[in-house]
Amino acid sequence: MQPIRTFNVSPALPPQLEPLRILAYNLYWDWNVEIKELFRRLDRDLWESSRHNPVSMLGMISQARLQEMAEDEGFLAHMERAVRQLDEYLKERTWYRKQRSALSNHQSTNGDTSTHPQKECFAYFCAEYGLVDCLPIYSGGLGVLAGDHLKSASDLGLPLVAVGLLYQEGYFAQYLNADGWQQERYPVNDFYNMPLHLERNSDGSELRIEVEYPGRTVYARVWRVQVGVVPLYLMDTNIEPNNPYDHDITDELYGGDLDMRIHQEMMLGIGGVRMLKALGYKPTMYHLNEGHSGFLILERIRILMQEQGLTFAQAKQVAQSTQAFTTHTPVSAGFDLFPPDKAMYYVGHYAHTYGLSREEFLGLGRENTGDLASPFSMAALALKTSSFVNGVAQLHGEVSRVMFHSLWKGLPIAEVPITAITNGVHARSCVAKATQELYDRYLGPSWSEKGAKDPLWERVLSIPDEELWRNHERSRSELVVFVRDRLVKHLRGRGASPVEISQAQEVLDPGVLTIGFARRFATYKRATLFLHNLERIKQILSSNKHKQVQFVIAGKAHPKDIPGKELIREIIRLTRENGISSSVVFIPDYDIHVARLMVAGCDVWLNTPRRPREASGTSGMKAAMNGLPNLSVLDGWWDEADYVRTGWPIGHGETYEDAEYQDEVEANALYELVEKEVVPLFYDRDAEGIPRRWIAKMKDAIRLNCPFFNTARMVREYATRAYFPASDRNFVMTGNNYAPAKELAAWKESMFQHWYNIKIVSVDVSATEQIQVNQKVSVKALINLAGLTPNDVQIELYQGAVNADGEITNGTSVVMQHQGKDQQVDSIYTADILYSASGLQGLSLRVLPKHENLSSPHELGLISWA
Numbered sequence: 116m117q118p119i120r121t122f123n124v125s126p127a128l129p130p131q132l133e134p135l136r137i138l139a140y141n142l143y144w145d146w147n148v149e150i151k152e153l154f155r156r157l158d159r160d161l162w163e164s165s166r167h168n169p170v171s172m173l174g175m176i177s178q179a180r181l182q183e184m185a186e187d188e189g190f191l192a193h194m195e196r197a198v199r200q201l202d203e204y205l206k207e208r209t210w211y212r213k214q215r216s217a218l219s220n221h222q223s224t225n226g227d228t229s230t231h232p233q234k235e236c237f238a239y240f241c242a243e244y245g246l247v248d249c250l251p252i253y254s255g256g257l258g259v260l261a262g263d264h265l266k267s268a269s270d271l272g273l274p275l276v277a278v279g280l281l282y283q284e285g286y287f288a289q290y291l292n293a294d295g296w297q298q299e300r301y302p303v304n305d306f307y308n309m310p311l312h313l314e315r316n317s318d319g320s321e322l323r324i325e326v327e328y329p330g331r332t333v334y335a336r337v338w339r340v341q342v343g344v345v346p347l348y349l350m351d352t353n354i355e356p357n358n359p360y361d362h363d364i365t366d367e368l369y370g371g372d373l374d375m376r377i378h379q380e381m382m383l384g385i386g387g388v389r390m391l392k393a394l395g396y397k398p399t400m401y402h403l404n405e406g407h408s409g410f411l412i413l414e415r416i417r418i419l420m421q422e423q424g425l426t427f428a429q430a431k432q433v434a435q436s437t438q439a440f441t442t443h444t445p446v447s448a449g450f451d452l453f454p455p456d457k458a459m460y461y462v463g464h465y466a467h468t469y470g471l472s473r474e475e476f477l478g479l480g481r482e483n484t485g486d487l488a489s490p491f492s493m494a495a496l497a498l499k500t501s502s503f504v505n506g507v508a509q510l511h512g513e514v515s516r517v518m519f520h521s522l523w524k525g526l527p528i529a530e531v532p533i534t535a536i537t538n539g540v541h542a543r544s545c546v547a548k549a550t551q552e553l554y555d556r557y558l559g560p561s562w563s564e565k566g567a568k569d570p571l572w573e574r575v576l577s578i579p580d581e582e583l584w585r586n587h588e589r590s591r592s593e594l595v596v597f598v599r600d601r602l603v604k605h606l607r608g609r610g611a612s613p614v615e616i617s618q619a620q621e622v623l624d625p626g627v628l629t630i631g632f633a634r635r636f637a638t639y640k641r642a643t644l645f646l647h648n649l650e651r652i653k654q655i656l657s658s659n660k661h662k663q664v665q666f667v668i669a670g671k672a673h674p675k676d677i678p679g680k681e682l683i684r685e686i687i688r689l690t691r692e693n694g695i696s697s698s699v700v701f702i703p704d705y706d707i708h709v710a711r712l713m714v715a716g717c718d719v720w721l722n723t724p725r726r727p728r729e730a731s732g733t734s735g736m737k738a739a740m741n742g743l744p745n746l747s748v749l750d751g752w753w754d755e756a757d758y759v760r761t762g763w764p765i766g767h768g769e770t771y772e773d774a775e776y777q778d779e780v781e782a783n784a785l786y787e788l789v790e791k792e793v794v795p796l797f798y799d800r801d802a803e804g805i806p807r808r809w810i811a812k813m814k815d816a817i818r819l820n821c822p823f824f825n826t827a828r829m830v831r832e833y834a835t836r837a838y839f840p841a842s843d844r845n846f847v848m849t850g851n852n853y854a855p856a857k858e859l860a861a862w863k864e865s866m867f868q869h870w871y872n873i874k875i876v877s878v879d880v881s882a883t884e885q886i887q888v889n890q891k892v893s894v895k896a897l898i899n900l901a902g903l904t905p906n907d908v909q910i911e912l913y914q915g916a917v918n919a920d921g922e923i924t925n926g927t928s929v930v931m932q933h934q935g936k937d938q939q940v941d942s943i944y945t946a947d948i949l950y951s952a953s954g955l956q957g958l959s960l961r962v963l964p965k966h967e968n969l970s971s972p973h974e975l976g977l978i979s980w981a
């Protein structure tokens with residue numbers, strides 16, 4: 116029966132408790148212990164059963180209980196403190212204002228951005244956001260990273276606005292059948308009982324945006340999630356007058372086939388740009404977190420052409436100068452690729468708007484524009500239209516420079532303009548409540564924002580061993596209780612026998628060394644590596660009843676990833692058949708809540724990817740923040756950490772051609788470390804039962820990892836290295852009716868016309884083949900600039916050691932000085948260089964474009980070598 120009218124029914128709160136509504140709708144409660152405890156105090160059982168959803172909880176709690184708390188002076192005082200903390204938080208975000216004093220006082224406390232032309236606004240696009248347990252619109256690390264990015268952007272007071280999709284079913288809930296095979300459920304999200312605001316027009320109607328798809332228009336309404344001072348806007352297509360297929364565009368995260376994927380990415384990118392415009396935002400830069408939102412560049416160019424009267428080249432220049440792209444994928448297969456015909460069918464109308472041919476348009480999304488059969492790559496589109504590109508760990512940056520080297524032919528791999536900003540985690544979101552309170556007492560309340568150079572971190576050493584250890588033991592006990600309860604609930608849900616349920620109530624031991632492994636179940640992460648030699652692992656688990664070991668495992672495989680699902684089933688099968696299921700436990704339905712319990716309650720964090728397939732990884736950072744040493748292959752972030760003092764490296768960063776041999780070697784290395792280092796250190800207790808040397812390693816994990824591997828540092832890096840420069844370029848490019856952008860676009864066209872006629876006529880070197888260290892070498896070059904001026908180019912000497920292949924490696928450049936012309940034809944350039952190391956050294960000369968408004972000399976992809 117369809118209703119003739121609908122009503123959005125909100126909780127009826129006593130007047131004294133109205134502040135609870137304000138607190139519930141700002142996700143600041145997720146990283147504020149005082150506010151979270153307030154809701155837990157209201158009704159502990161309801162808090163847990165609602166998946167820690169204060170909005171839903173307020174709608175379900177009895178009016179009698181609400182009235183009781185309205186008369187509870189202690190509760191009211193607690194609420195007043197919480198409200199005061201939120202008010203102070205919204206007003207005191209000062210880092211951004213200190214950094215950008217010339218543009219201060221631009222942002223209001225509710226996260227809105229003025230439309231004044233000199234006000235900054237950073238637009239952040241991502242396909243998923245992992246913010247809180249009760250908002251399941253994320254699948255894993257990318258989403259949680261994006262959620263933490265928003266939280267730290269709020270902490271720092273950045274004028275950032277985020278864009279995403281609101282999924283009706285979100286990602287799946289996981290359960291295992293009796294055989295251990297992953298099954299998926301898709302609970303329907305009730306948006307009206309979640310911390311979401313439906314955006315409306317001034318007349319009270321729903322704010323809606325439109326996106327053109329082949330043969331029809333698709334509409335989306337807009338919901339807002341308030342993340343401290345940062346607004347996150349999410350689009351929802353499950354509305355009339357959309358047809359049933361279009362309802363499903365925002366149905367499942369990463370669901371459906373290739374056509375559904377392109378539908379989602381059009382809504383995210385194109386719809387996201389239109390949504391921000393409808394909301395009154397005027398972003399001064401755009402940040403694409405992964406390539407899913409890459410179509411936004413097409414819409415940005417269209418708007419600039421049609422509304423500002425720019426040519427395609429001019430509009431592309433403005434967009435490129437003000438855009439940043441972060442890649443999270445270390446393998447080419449991980450990027451979205453669309454067949455050329457499909458790309459043209461869905462977004463080819465932009466080619467007509469731009470005045471481009473089919474192949475010119477498709478070339479925007481191809482690494483090799485001459486390969487007319489190659490697919491349209493969202494990564495290539497983002498790379499070609501961004502002035503700042505980064506990987507998410509230093510090693511990942513190296514891998515990405517090799518992957519995308521073809522876009523900058525002729526440039527040494529080390530100079531490919533893809534940098535790295537190592538990921539981090541939001542400290543106040545991942546550190547256990549009791550541990551936060553411990554840090555607050557001994558380090559001070561600002562510990563979560565302090566950098567690596569702050570002397571505050573040395574105070575970690577002053578935390579009493581006994582207090583840190585007892586705190587951790589409580590976290591381990593809480594994890595064991597949770598695991599037992601989760602397993603019992605899971606088993607009852609699938610009708611398991613009383614014997615199975617009874618056994619589940621006794622799994623794990625709260626006093627035993629607990630090794631945790633939790634992440635997405637992709638084959639390269641090798642979740643079963645620790646079970647490679649079953650006899651060896653059985654011996655480790657139970658050879659000494661006083662020095663036992665147990666494993667807690669969690670994670671989901673993508674619904675279509677059959678090999679990933681096989682890994683989960685293999686763990687269940689092997690543990691059952693070998694009688695170790697009480698010591699090796701898989702927790703079903705991994706989510707943010709499970710992750711937080713695990714990184715606090717385990718003793719060691721295990722990670723076993725195939726190097727260099729792990730772009731970054733963040734779960735190990737969360738573990739370290741709670742005092743857990745890591746036991747990991749040197750990949751992602753761990754390759755940058757102090758892996759000797761804060762954990763144990765598996766191997767020494769080797770790469771292997773033979774995967775089976777690699778598994779054998781690294782599994783044996785893992786067993787050796789557990790048997791000979793981890794177990795003895797953990798069980799080495801003094802007369803008081805305290806493992807002093809283990810605690811010293813815990814303290815090193817905290818003080819050496821927390822200050823760097825956090826999103827406060829990470830977002831500051833994004834701000835100073837990407838956001839501020841791109842925003843500054845926006846003000847330059849758009850000034851004086853876009854005159855600088857027009858001039859730069861014309862200059863680029865001239866460069867492409869003349870570049871390949873440049874000739875390096877001669878290079879004269881003053882020295883012979885035999886020189887000494889630090890001996891001055893003078894170089895004179897004659898360059899025919901083919902109609903370009905010395906202001907258009909930069910001439911550099913490129914020097915460095917020569918490897919066995921005869922190539923200069925890790926070279927450095929020296930800019931040559933223009934000295935006039937030779938007979939008014941060729942330009943003369945000179946420079947002096949030194950070699951600070953002996954051995955076979957090399958020298959070359961190169962020509963690069965130069966313009967004051969270029970983001971880098973490599974923006975055009977032009978380079979000429981002698």
